[in-house]
Amino acid sequence: MSGARAYPPGQHPDLPPPDGTVGPLAWARARLFSTPVNAGLTLAALAFLALVLPPLLDWLLVRADFRPHASARDCDGLGACWAVVTRQPLQYFVGFYPASEIWRPILAFLLLLGAGYVALAPHVPWRRHLAWGVALYPLVAAWLLLGGGPLEEVSTIKWGGFLLTLVLGVAGIAASLPLGILLALARRSDLPVMRFLATAFIEGVRGIPLIVFLFFVSVLLPLFFPEGMTFDKLVRALIAVALFESAYMAEVVRGGFQAVPRGQYEAAAALGLGYWRTTALITLPQALKVAIPGIVNTFIALFKDTSLVITIGLLELLGTAKLILANENWIAVPEEAFVFVAFLFWVPCFFMSRYSVALERRLAEGADRKRGPLR
Amino acid sequence: MSEGAGEVVIEIRDMHKWFGHFHVLKAIDLVVRRGERIVICGPSGSGKSTLIRCINRLETHQRGEIRVHGTELNANTRNIEEIRRDVGMVFQSFNLFPHLTVLENCTLALRHVRRMPRAEAETLAMGFLERVCIPEQAAKFPGQLSGGQQQRAAIARALCMSPRIMLFDEPTSALDPEMIREVLDVMVSLAEEGMTMLVVTHEMGFARTVANRVIFMDGGEIIEEAPPDEFFASPKNERTRAFLSQILSH
Numbered sequence: 001m002s003g004a005r006a007y008p009p010g011q012h013p014d015l016p017p018p019d020g021t022v023g024p025l026a027w028a029r030a031r032l033f034s035t036p037v038n039a040g041l042t043l044a045a046l047a048f049l050a051l052v053l054p055p056l057l058d059w060l061l062v063r064a065d066f067r068p069h070a071s072a073r074d075c076d077g078l079g080a081c082w083a084v085v086t087r088q089p090l091q092y093f094v095g096f097y098p099a100s101e102i103w104r105p106i107l108a109f110l111l112l113l114g115a116g117y118v119a120l121a122p123h124v125p126w127r128r129h130l131a132w133g134v135a136l137y138p139l140v141a142a143w144l145l146l147g148g149g150p151l152e153e154v155s156t157i158k159w160g161g162f163l164l165t166l167v168l169g170v171a172g173i174a175a176s177l178p179l180g181i182l183l184a185l186a187r188r189s190d191l192p193v194m195r196f197l198a199t200a201f202i203e204g205v206r207g208i209p210l211i212v213f214l215f216f217v218s219v220l221l222p223l224f225f226p227e228g229m230t231f232d233k234l235v236r237a238l239i240a241v242a243l244f245e246s247a248y249m250a251e252v253v254r255g256g257f258q259a260v261p262r263g264q265y266e267a268a269a270a271l272g273l274g275y276w277r278t279t280a281l282i283t284l285p286q287a288l289k290v291a292i293p294g295i296v297n298t299f300i301a302l303f304k305d306t307s308l309v310i311t312i313g314l315l316e317l318l319g320t321a322k323l324i325l326a327n328e329n330w331i332a333v334p335e336e337a338f339v340f341v342a343f344l345f346w347v348p349c350f351f352m353s354r355y356s357v358a359l360e361r362r363l364a365e366g367a368d369r370k371r372g373p374l375r
Numbered sequence: 376m377s378e379g380a381g382e383v384v385i386e387i388r389d390m391h392k393w394f395g396h397f398h399v400l401k402a403i404d405l406v407v408r409r410g411e412r413i414v415i416c417g418p419s420g421s422g423k424s425t426l427i428r429c430i431n432r433l434e435t436h437q438r439g440e441i442r443v444h445g446t447e448l449n450a451n452t453r454n455i456e457e458i459r460r461d462v463g464m465v466f467q468s469f470n471l472f473p474h475l476t477v478l479e480n481c482t483l484a485l486r487h488v489r490r491m492p493r494a495e496a497e498t499l500a501m502g503f504l505e506r507v508c509i510p511e512q513a514a515k516f517p518g519q520l521s522g523g524q525q526q527r528a529a530i531a532r533a534l535c536m537s538p539r540i541m542l543f544d545e546p547t548s549a550l551d552p553e554m555i556r557e558v559l560d561v562m563v564s565l566a567e568e569g570m571t572m573l574v575v576t577h578e579m580g581f582a583r584t585v586a587n588r589v590i591f592m593d594g595g596e597i598i599e600e601a602p603p604d605e606f607f608a609s610p611k612n613e614r615t616r617a618f619l620s621q622i623l624s625h
């Protein structure tokens with residue numbers, strides 16, 4: 001007989017769960033084969049993977065030729081011909097940045113990882129002190145990449161490939177979030193003039209394709225400044241990307257603000273907090289938390305949109321690949337070049353996506369217990 | 376009109392308010408002295424919330440005047456924020472800040488408005504959390520608390536600013552019956568300490584035992600104003616009688 005009744009109330013010891021309710025087998029049964037439809041979907045997905053994956057891996061890796069031949073014609077032709085990448089890998093990463101100075105973009109990249117870690121990781125010792133380093137990073141990176149002083153100067157004309165993609169993407173992201181927040185605040189402002197300006201900017205920009213906007217800024221920007229003052233193409237592209245994406249960001253952030261209940265503003269006001277403190281301490285954190293998926297979505301779109309700067313003559317990652325493929329030695333292997341480019345785009349985007357999921361989890365700690373599960 | 380001769384802390388004279396064309400408060404006259412406990416009741420939509428929200432200017436009135444501690448409420452934001460620091464408010468729906476712990480909810484205004492150092496603010500806040508009997512919930516987020524605990528946390532948050540007046544807008548009507556008691560107990564002990572309180576509530580037991588005056592509102596007007604024994608025993612106005620018979624029969 002079970003001993004359940006032998007214990008006084010509140011003293012029942014923990015029992016292990018019944019057999020077959022925990023563990024991988026139980027998980028598979030519950031999640032993958034719970035119903036005939038579910039089992040059918042599982043099997044169909046497995047069959048699809050079995051059909052597609054082996055030949056793909058075979059071509060990409062197993063039978064591929066990785067040797068850095070001088071031309072696609074020298075490849076053995078059994079699988080992918082990676083010579084289009086391995087012959088001149090640096091060009092994909094830094095464009096025409098001088099090979100002798102290659103340590104500078106590498107160091108800038110490593111510092112970016114460090115700054116990113118300090119800014120984004122959940123628990124960083126001495127984050128407050130290290131924050132200064134993060135704030136100074138743009139200056140340090142600009143100096144490293146551009147040169148000056150003891151460092152040989154490297155004009156932005158020579159920058160290219162993944163380096164240019166990262167510069168545009170990271171700077172665009174770092175600028176578009178604060179700009180977007182300011183635009184969203186302006187659009188929600190009580191001051192009609194602010195509201196009108198923000199709305200006009202957002203709706204104006206969102207109605208234009210980025211390619212057109214890039215031309216616009218590229219051509220119009222110099223008109224606003226004294227004659228003779230030349231603008232680096234990269235600076236124009238940065239301004240264009242940041243302004244363009246901030247219009248989208250503003251709407252995402254505004255959506256987050258709409259989700260903050262009126263009671264939050266009232267409670268803050270009742271405590272004597274003014275507009276800026278209420279925004280910074282109460283409503284903005286809540287709005288950003290709600291808006292995380294949309295914000296990251298915009299970041300990812302921005303990162304990939306940077307490839308459009310090719311239209312004003314900047315060769316970022318995709319542009320570099322196209323340039324390489326224009327050489328008759330490589331005309332035959334566009335797939336390999338594009339697969340490599342796609343992979344380099346995918347890695348940071350995937351990282352952003354994972355980071356956003358982890359961040360949502362972290363912020364959901366202590367969230368309302370009435371809310372649904374996070375997926 | 377009112378007992379005692381304590382200094383006047385709130386003075387409302389011929390105050391009117393409109394929402395668009397809707398005349399929601401009409402010719403409100405009300406004087407509150409220090410230490411008074413005033414209960415405001417009346418049917419839904421009669422303007423009770425709007426009235427007490429005008430006192431800390433969450434709503435703006437359009438005619439007449441409101442003085443809090445002698446300062447007139449007008450469009451001058453600076454003195455509005457100063458007045459709000461002196462007037463605590465507790466809402467029906469708690470309105471705790473969900474992204475902050477209970478302790479952070481309490482210390483936020485101390486640190487960022489009163490510019491108090493963190494450690495000092497936390498000691499003070501813990502004192503008030505003990506006062507409302509939830510010190511063990513300090514590190515939790517509001518979403519992890521029961522309704523009664525949330526409302527007590529909200530009261531502690533308001534008390535942290537050492538307000539001289541407390542406004543309560545139906546503090547117990549979002550609560551399950553078994554939690555109403557714990558919130559009312561806190562309010563009773565506040566009253567015993569001499570806090571000036573304006574309470575919108577339909578808890579007539581609370582009105583009877585704690586209030587010095589009960590105000591009945593209907594259609595945006597103060598219809599009746601009397602000490603509780605008089606108010607419940609012999610209401611003068613027909614509408615008050617109808618309202619009381621309805622609410623007490625529940």
Ligand SMILES: Nc1ncnc2c1ncn2[C@@H]1O[C@H](COP(=O)(O)OP(=O)(O)OP(=O)(O)O)[C@@H](O)[C@H]1O
Nearest residue numbers: 394395397399417418419420421422423424425426
């Ligand atoms: N922001 C607003 N805009 C327009 N009308 C409003 C607004 N707030 C309240 N009202 C209206 O003003 C009237 C009084 O509202 P108020 O919230 O003060 O009533 P109340 O007495 O507190 O009612 P309840 O007991 O339901 O809380 C109601 O008719 C309401 O619909």
Ligand SMILES: [Mg+2]
Nearest residue numbers: 423424425545
């Ligand atoms: Mg109300």
